[in-house]
Amino acid sequence: MIEEINELVKEGLLKEVGTIKPNRELYEFSHERIREIFKQLLERLGEKGFYLATIVGTDILKDKKIRLDYYVVVLPEETTIVLRTYVDRDNPEINSILDLIPAALAPECEIHDLLGVVFKGNPALRRPFFVPEELVEKGIYPLRKDARV
Amino acid sequence: MAIDKVIEVPYALEIPVGPQHPALHEPILLKAYADGEEVVKVEVHTGYNHRGIEKLAEKNSFYRDIFIVSRVCGICNGVHANCFVRAVEQILGIEPSPRAKYLRVLAMELERMHSHMLINAVMAEIIGFDSLFMNIMRDREYIMKSKEIVTGNRVSADYMIFGGVRRDLSSDKIDKLRKLIDRVIPRIKYYKKLFMEDETILKRLVDVGVVKPSEATLYGLLGPVARASGVKIDARASDKYDAYGEIPFNVIVRNECDAWARMMVRWDEALESAKIIKYVLDHLPQDGKAVPDERRLPRRFPPGEAYTRVEAPRGELIYYVMSDGKPMPYRVKIRTPSVHNILNTAKFYIGYSIADLPVILTSWDPCISCMERLTIIDLRTGERRKVPMKELAGGGKKWVNPRYSL
Numbered sequence: 001m002i003e004e005i006n007e008l009v010k011e012g013l014l015k016e017v018g019t020i021k022p023n024r025e026l027y028e029f030s031h032e033r034i035r036e037i038f039k040q041l042l043e044r045l046g047e048k049g050f051y052l053a054t055i056v057g058t059d060i061l062k063d064k065k066i067r068l069d070y071y072v073v074v075l076p077e078e079t080t081i082v083l084r085t086y087v088d089r090d091n092p093e094i095n096s097i098l099d100l101i102p103a104a105l106a107p108e109c110e111i112h113d114l115l116g117v118v119f120k121g122n123p124a125l126r127r128p129f130f131v132p133e134e135l136v137e138k139g140i141y142p143l144r145k146d147a148r149v
Numbered sequence: 150m151a152i153d154k155v156i157e158v159p160y161a162l163e164i165p166v167g168p169q170h171p172a173l174h175e176p177i178l179l180k181a182y183a184d185g186e187e188v189v190k191v192e193v194h195t196g197y198n199h200r201g202i203e204k205l206a207e208k209n210s211f212y213r214d215i216f217i218v219s220r221v222c223g224i225c226n227g228v229h230a231n232c233f234v235r236a237v238e239q240i241l242g243i244e245p246s247p248r249a250k251y252l253r254v255l256a257m258e259l260e261r262m263h264s265h266m267l268i269n270a271v272m273a274e275i276i277g278f279d280s281l282f283m284n285i286m287r288d289r290e291y292i293m294k295s296k297e298i299v300t301g302n303r304v305s306a307d308y309m310i311f312g313g314v315r316r317d318l319s320s321d322k323i324d325k326l327r328k329l330i331d332r333v334i335p336r337i338k339y340y341k342k343l344f345m346e347d348e349t350i351l352k353r354l355v356d357v358g359v360v361k362p363s364e365a366t367l368y369g370l371l372g373p374v375a376r377a378s379g380v381k382i383d384a385r386a387s388d389k390y391d392a393y394g395e396i397p398f399n400v401i402v403r404n405e406c407d408a409w410a411r412m413m414v415r416w417d418e419a420l421e422s423a424k425i426i427k428y429v430l431d432h433l434p435q436d437g438k439a440v441p442d443e444r445r446l447p448r449r450f451p452p453g454e455a456y457t458r459v460e461a462p463r464g465e466l467i468y469y470v471m472s473d474g475k476p477m478p479y480r481v482k483i484r485t486p487s488v489h490n491i492l493n494t495a496k497f498y499i500g501y502s503i504a505d506l507p508v509i510l511t512s513w514d515p516c517i518s519c520m521e522r523l524t525i526i527d528l529r530t531g532e533r534r535k536v537p538m539k540e541l542a543g544g545g546k547k548w549v550n551p552r553y554s555l
Contacts, residue, residue: 021239054484078387103369
């Protein structure tokens with residue numbers, strides 16, 4: 001386990017919950033604390049110490065949640081860790097980390113367009129990004145499980 | 150008389166670069182704002198090529214998905230299929246034989262070689278060195294031929310399958326491959342020397358499009374772009390997937406941080422790939438079947454999730470696959486290196502001249518078809534309206550001369 005991440009677990013910002021195959025350590029956190037966590041990562045690991053690989057948004061229809069997985073690659077060993085959080089499916093809102101980490105631009109815009117998650121504070125969010133205008137007018141988010149595309 | 154009208158003289162000129170083949174023969178629009186010759190702002194407009202492959206993958210079975218994902222990108226179809234196949238293998242808990250692992254590496258390294266040769270050739274074309282472009286492309290054909298010998302096809306290979314590969318390699322084919330690779334290596338060395346010594350190339354590439362190491366990580370830049378800025382990242386070395394744990398190779402890193410360094414990293418990596426290929430041909434394990442019996446492959450997929458990385462020619466490629474126990478995946482997420490390398494780099498054009506724009510764009514090695522499967526970005530022009538294809542095809546009077554409309 002990476003020492004800096006271990007410290008965040010001890011401070012209660014992250015909760016260790018297991019692994020995603022193959023051996024990616026998985027941590028959960030409350031979505032209100034997203035900015036705090038990434039500020040801490042920047043402070044402790046440094047700008048050159050990690051990069052945000054991607055954000056994976058998944059619609060968990062049966063729990064009425066949207067799951068957001070932030071994949072962070074810690075350098076120099078390139079250890080991938082997963083920071084997982086859930087937002088409410090009916091009112092999906094989370095703070096943007098774009099101003100802290102510019103690499104969040106592409107994934108945040110994509111998830112907003114496909115799943116309808118609002119990243120508060122991201123000025124680049126806009127629909128339609130690539131979803132056809134007809135779908136936008138009907139309010140359809142294509143990657144939601146109940147969307148018929 | 151009171152002034153009632155003001156005519157504003159724009160200080161910046163808006164120049165569209167693209168979307169028809171701005172540098173590569175792929176559609177992307179760089180909207181550049183120039184003050185004289187100097188670029189002051191660039192917006193990256195994409196969205197000419199979107200296909201919705203993630204949703205398509207959720208609607209098809211795991212087996213069909215292998216062939217769907219390998220069509221995300223033409224150049225690097227092998228790495229896409231490999232990344233997906235390995236993710237599903239993780240969920241299934243199966244592992245290919247050592248021979249299959251080596252053959253996968255062989256196919257992927259051939260892909261890296263021809264991809265790097267292609268982008269270096271395109272760079273030569275962009276800076277007006279057309280004879281060099283043609284020479285590199287001619288020598289690239291040896292690699293395409295090698296790939297055909299290994300996988301059965303020059304471009305779209307469809308080589309990967311759960312538990313192995315779909316074609317084995319006989320000893321006479323190995324001899325043929327050795328001859329072809331030996332023919333290409335001195336040519337690549339010559340081109341590398343040319344890129345190091347030719348005055349035209351140096352003038353156009355050196356100190357153009359500089360990316361500092363801290364910017365490379367902060368903006369999430371990947372592959373040769375990051376490695377040319379001194380960031381040592383390589384999924385082959387860190388994840389040691391397939392046979393990379395057993396094959397010796399170097400991760401090429403340079404510290405010049407400019408477009409020239411990115412092209413040099415690619416030449417050095419092509420040579421490194423040639424070394425890996427020769428090692429694979431010399432040490433191809435004889436034990437185990439490389440080609441699994443497709444009739445006996447599992448038909449049930451247990452619930453689970455896997456996240457795999459591959460070092461594609463353009464950088465770290467990611468697949469996240471989630472299964473809920475049904476024949477179709479619950480979620481497939483694809484993140485290609487081009488997403489970050491194209492969309493997050495609008496900042497790095499600023500301060501250079503208009504003529505440098507295509508050079509910088511080419512130095513990212515942009516693969517539009519990789520990127521556009523998922524997202525379109527338009528940074529600051531919320532008020533602009535896009536013309537739907539339907540309107541164009543239907544003869545939107547404003548846009549198309551009715552005489553030529555459908």
